[in-house]
Amino acid sequence: MVNFCSDNATGASVEILRALEAANGGTAMPYGADDITARVAARLGEIFETEVAVFPVATGTAANVLALSVMVPPYGAVYCHREAHIHVDECGAPEFYTGGAKLIPLPGAHGKLDPQTLEGAITGAGVVHAVQPAAISLTQATEAGTVYTPDEVAAIAAVARRHGLGLHVDGARFANALVALGCSPAEATWKAGVDALSFGATKNGALGAEAVILFKPAPGMAEEFGYRRKRGGHLFSKMRFLSAQLEAYLADDLWLRNARHANAMARRLGDGLATLPGVALIHPVEANEVFARLPEAMIAGLLDDGFAFYRWGAPEACEVRLVTAFDTDPQDVNRFLTAAR
Amino acid sequence: MVNFCSDNATGASVEILRALEAANGGTAMPYGADDITARVAARLGEIFETEVAVFPVATGTAANVLALSVMVPPYGAVYCHREAHIHVDECGAPEFYTGGAKLIPLPGAHGKLDPQTLEGAITGAGVVHAVQPAAISLTQATEAGTVYTPDEVAAIAAVARRHGLGLHVDGARFANALVALGCSPAEATWKAGVDALSFGATKNGALGAEAVILFKPAPGMAEEFGYRRKRGGHLFSKMRFLSAQLEAYLADDLWLRNARHANAMARRLGDGLATLPGVALIHPVEANEVFARLPEAMIAGLLDDGFAFYRWGAPEACEVRLVTAFDTDPQDVNRFLTAAR
């Protein structure tokens, strides 16, 4: 079956599975006191070229909400895009982990927050009746398959700084964004003003591994994160098996190679679709997702032919989302495009 | 290094690593809609011989606190042994997931709750000033390395029923208890009155996999569990990699074989130590843990020799905990006993 439903319908990179085997020899101290975990933290410090606190966890939701929980008080407000995963796809996990903070969903073209809308939405600071502005969260690459440039991130960070807010990035597809940008990890994040990053690996080749990265955390913040991770049930006893995934993910640029392939497949899909009559791309194809409006007959035909993908938006909108991944077979893209014709 | 610190210092069974590889082919629908997850649920139904709702998660803490969260209101009370993992080793996770319930720690010989103490402690039902009795949680095998017989579980369940409480079992070492008992999984659990089981695999050969099993859940309970697992950040997108661990764990009685080995190693350790002058076993050795009082010189010597294990209890108590596992080398046990002499 050709499956463009999601990049989480894929398996894992062979290199990562092999790393699990390699990690399996002998005993290792639990709860992150093992060597591999230490090496991953050090490696991420090198990659991001700054002081970082690194916390492996197993799911993207855990990464996002634990990061927010050390940035936002229970009476805080988090500003995010109205299509943000944290707002629409985490069943209230941010509210749970923050102890009741409010997410303020905002509109924005192509899945992106824009500084003006943000600026207008941040209200109530110091007013006892209002939740208190605490953080901005953006998704990179976005839920619309687009990518913020470092300048765009910096413009949002400027709003955050002006109001004393933290800036979190949901990077479930951070690698896809990074290779699209062609800048350094540092330029895409803390140099542009990002405080905390959910560094995703699961969608891009891991079995289930993410890392929360706090850039130059304030005193006590990393320690607090540790307690919150534990009481969230996200501190792995056999941590080496999370960390081994991350180590292999980072080794030999596997993460970047995987992402480049996924992006290339999306581009091929998008370019191919764009040439077909009646097809319109809804968002620019910048990472590994294609959003398109298709003739209803084309959608129905593709589904009949056994291609798997999700309709998007309103039922009658004739919109689809197609997600490519590190292991997408170019022939499958060709087959899809052929069938679509 | 010979390491008796904990069964979570071990790696994983080869069979389980192989299952991950086998699970890696092709796409699979995410979030538990894959075939392996369905097979694991069915298999656990067979093994426990009743209707079950099964929820794979990755950590024991997640299993325990999600189970409690569907049994206990925010204003509820959970009765547990004062050494229970949920009380002393989960950094307040039960309070977090229940929304603020209170754990009532109780004494009891050899890590076990006893019905009379429980009966006396369950107070306040219907009193608006008091947290409301909601659940009992026991650990099987206990934190003292002992095992409740089905009759002992049933006696506690009788107290639970009399007060309208649910009965949860923290089964991080359930396999070790089961092979010690020699009864069926059903006899050890729901037939004795257990409502929910944290069915552990991590300590007994998995990389990181547990299953919450709800026995004949009340209407809506399983659905609620699903939402709570998601908002806890514990719903894996690539669920097949959790479920594959569990499937291999259950296949060909791997779980029971692993536990039998671990228990045998603990018995050998315990029996050997008991013959040494100045050594006293603190608890009966019934599963895979040995608690003993040793001459201080013996403890110091063993540590000097490079054996790894934890002192237990008060610093001056000269007590140690030794944990064996599925992969404990009998020669290491012999070496330890030789060195102790």
Add this chain to the structure above:
Amino acid sequence: MVNFCSDNATGASVEILRALEAANGGTAMPYGADDITARVAARLGEIFETEVAVFPVATGTAANVLALSVMVPPYGAVYCHREAHIHVDECGAPEFYTGGAKLIPLPGAHGKLDPQTLEGAITGAGVVHAVQPAAISLTQATEAGTVYTPDEVAAIAAVARRHGLGLHVDGARFANALVALGCSPAEATWKAGVDALSFGATKNGALGAEAVILFKPAPGMAEEFGYRRKRGGHLFSKMRFLSAQLEAYLADDLWLRNARHANAMARRLGDGLATLPGVALIHPVEANEVFARLPEAMIAGLLDDGFAFYRWGAPEACEVRLVTAFDTDPQDVNRFLTAAR
């Protein structure tokens, strides 16, 4: 000073103060086991002509969020108007008391929810990634000073029933709405499909007293409310002093007389302003609030003259809110209108 800032800038009705004195004789059993509390519950049952569970509390926020807390799970969604007090003026109290539910703010003319918008917004039921639709909350009279007719309430209740949601009414100004409607309390509430009412008295003559009224509550719901009120810190030991306020409020139709006066004063204000050049009423004046667009010079002049009221909306919008109350002096209204000319 003539003060139209809010009806909570007023004092209390003399009848209510006298009732406190009358309640002061001798001892009374605490926590609501007194006679006055029993009489208030019975009286509200008569007034609403059905089985009710009644819970006096001291603030409107407490009433709203405790009511929601027994209707909405931690992973639930509450649909409300985007100007709803629970969404913008309670500092996240609904999120706190529900354990993390999400409020879904919706647009709607003149402060009112409309059934079509609601119908389109209620999504995600049964989807594990989404917060689960749980309740609708409307404000009566609304934050725009308008009033839902029983038919309008019933149309919203029909949406609620279709989706299995509870219907809560924030009735901080319920008396003002009721006298505007001219229908019975029952017709305005449970006969139109309302499940729970925050029955306000504070803004309409009490010192600080509200009652949560659950109409024909499901089994266990009232008991749960009791525990939640206690652990919220809202169970008064000397409850008689809350209940005495409510008893006096209901006696001899004080609540209706007070509300009629407040509404009449608002009507007089609104009618008077509407005749002035450059003035436009923003919402129909149906209860005790007037929202109007005024020439900037008029606003500045009135403030200079010492009249107290709030600007509303954006700073440059030249909009004001004027709130009248049970004790508004008609001469003050006249003075205001004269000054405005």
Add this chain to the structure above:
Amino acid sequence: MVNFCSDNATGASVEILRALEAANGGTAMPYGADDITARVAARLGEIFETEVAVFPVATGTAANVLALSVMVPPYGAVYCHREAHIHVDECGAPEFYTGGAKLIPLPGAHGKLDPQTLEGAITGAGVVHAVQPAAISLTQATEAGTVYTPDEVAAIAAVARRHGLGLHVDGARFANALVALGCSPAEATWKAGVDALSFGATKNGALGAEAVILFKPAPGMAEEFGYRRKRGGHLFSKMRFLSAQLEAYLADDLWLRNARHANAMARRLGDGLATLPGVALIHPVEANEVFARLPEAMIAGLLDDGFAFYRWGAPEACEVRLVTAFDTDPQDVNRFLTAAR
């Protein structure tokens, strides 16, 4: 009926009722922006001779748990006596308001914490599996009717300081303790190391009014308290009616006079009972409560005679609690003692 059930079965001091009437003239800005609230804060600063942040609330539970909520993280531990009101009589409110902290109940003679027991119980700092030591809470006067001397408070505060913990005092009966001690309010609190005080008035003559007093609060702490009070539903719109109670309570030493009377009545009761055959006082009578073991026939006879009071402890223990108050009639004490003979 002669009622020794609790000091919350009493009404209010006439002076306090009169203050409500006096406060009722004209409009006042809501939510604590009124003059009376400002005066109360200033007056408490004078009385306690230091910088204070003052927050009126209506219930003792609200005062206690809001105070703890700004001192304790969700993963924190609060050490308290096992009979502490916050542990046994607030239905989990501390867990709710802190977001899930754990109360550690400790034994101690006559309702008092002792420094050695505390010292031994404070464990787990820096251990990620353990809740983190955060605060100590003691009750003054205690639930056993005894009083900590300033030196005893200072010894507990020394433990708190050594471990970096905050020190909270539940002062529901603070006035009773203070007049028993004969020291200054400052000596009994911050000079002995107290950080936050729940300053009770309800049990000692108010209708329902308490003040949380933060002594020299850390930067941001008072602001945080404000948000937490609001989202707890404890910010009164007509705050003047809470503050007026407190102002009258403090005026002309009413609070001290009331407490002196209550204490004297308890002493008279205790002294009288102690002379009776078969009667034993269980705790020293230091404030306004008497705990005594009585012959069963005496208890039954007194209840038959219509005296109201609570049995205490185990049903068969033949123990009673007798609480006196600001308005206890000395003749009622005499009648009780006569009947007891």
